[in-house]
Amino acid sequence: MNIFESMRVALRSLGANKLRSTLTMLGIIIGVGAVIALLSIGEGAGAAITEQVQGIGSNLIFVFPGAATTGGVRGGSGTASSLTLADANALDDRNCCSAIANIAPVYQRAAQVTGAGNNANVSVTGATPSYQIVRNWTAGRGRFFNETDLDSTARVAVIGTATAKTLFGTNDPVGQTIKINRVPFRVIGVMAEKGGASMFGGSQDDVIFVPLTTAQQRLFGSAAQTAQGAPRVSTVFISAVSEKEMDTAMAQITQVLRQRHKIIYQQDDFTVLSQKDILGVLSQITDILTLFLAAIAAISLLVGGIGIMNIMLVSVTERTREIGIRKAIGARRKDILLQFLIEAVTLSVVGGIVGILFGGAVGQAVNLTGVIKTVVAPSSVMLAVGFSVAVGLFFGLYPAARAAGLRPIDALRYE
Structure with a gap:
């Protein structure tokens, strides 16, 4: 057979x-x-x-507080030194950081937000005007806040499309008032829709941006300060002058922060990651x-x-x-x-x-x-x-x- x-x-x-x-x-x-x-x-x-990750640009660098493990993931921030606004400003010096094009320090926390009779728990990000440039993300309606808003700690907010829909439905939120942790803010813009989930958790469009100084001084208070009273930041987003200068920029960042944190032989108390590292x-x-x-x-x-x-x-x-x-x-x-x-x-x-x-x-x-x-x-x-x-x-x-x-x-x- x-x-x-x-x-x-x-x-x-x-x-x-x-x-x-x-x-x-x-x-x-x-x-x-x-x-x-x-x-x-x-x-x-x-x-x-x-x-x-590729959509945010090939020359983007992330700086986080906390030491990195061998796998590249940050250690617990509870045992690590904080990044401060002064650290971010030091990295904005072209004399020591020639490979850096722009920096955008942010401070991020979840907060209770109300508007038009609705409420939601939203990720609130204190940022600077340069955030638009570094993250390649601009306001789709209205405007993003400017240096004047930053200097005056203005209570203005730019919200994501998902947040706008949750709070205001189909109505135009620009010009409306919302309350973040019971503090009133005027909505001056709505971010262009990103879609999808954020790599750090949650929807990219379910977010609220306020001036960094406002977040640190008028919204989150002591939670946004170190034990010494210095304004702290959650992350510093940095764009290198070009993709070829990524390694140079990361080396300059590491050198400046090690000097500022007085690190000689100890492990770094911060983590510097490139877009490729995050993707990996x-x-x-x-x-x-x-x-x-x-x-x-x-x-x-x-x-x-x-x-x-x-x-x-x-x-x-x-x-x-x-x-x-x-x-x-x-x-x-x-x-x-x-x-x-x-x-x-x-x-x-x-x-x-x-x-x-x-x-x-x-x-x-x-x-x-x-x-x-x-x-x-x-x-x-x-x-x-x-x-x-x-x-x-x-x-x-x-x-x-x-x-x-x-x-x-x-x-x-x-x-």
């Missing part, structure tokens, strides 16, 4: 028990579907992170999380494989006389082995194909939510097909070998 005849016999046997075959494939369908869905979500998240850390986290979730989903494949083995053993028992008759009329051991192995692999592969379609459908359903755009990579499909074949071969081998090992005389006697 050639392999094509074995396949025909195997498919005929599976077709004779459609319900049992379908139920047997269920574990494989769920397992492969879960793997495809989770990998597509992970691929989509990775693509979104890459697009977002976030991508690594996404990859690890995706693989972890996919590994959990793969357990369903093993459960499905065990189900295939159990059903194939039942099938061998039910068809013992058939096996005996086939052997008595000349079927060889390898013919029986091949037939049952093909049945097991067919169950697994068909289940895998249906699972791929199911996982792709789940990914499309996730796309419709607008939270994230999933990406079904060809490598994920090939991995799922390979897993399906491997599961069918591994878990089908024992039942097939058991069927092939039956003696004709014993099989014919079986009742």
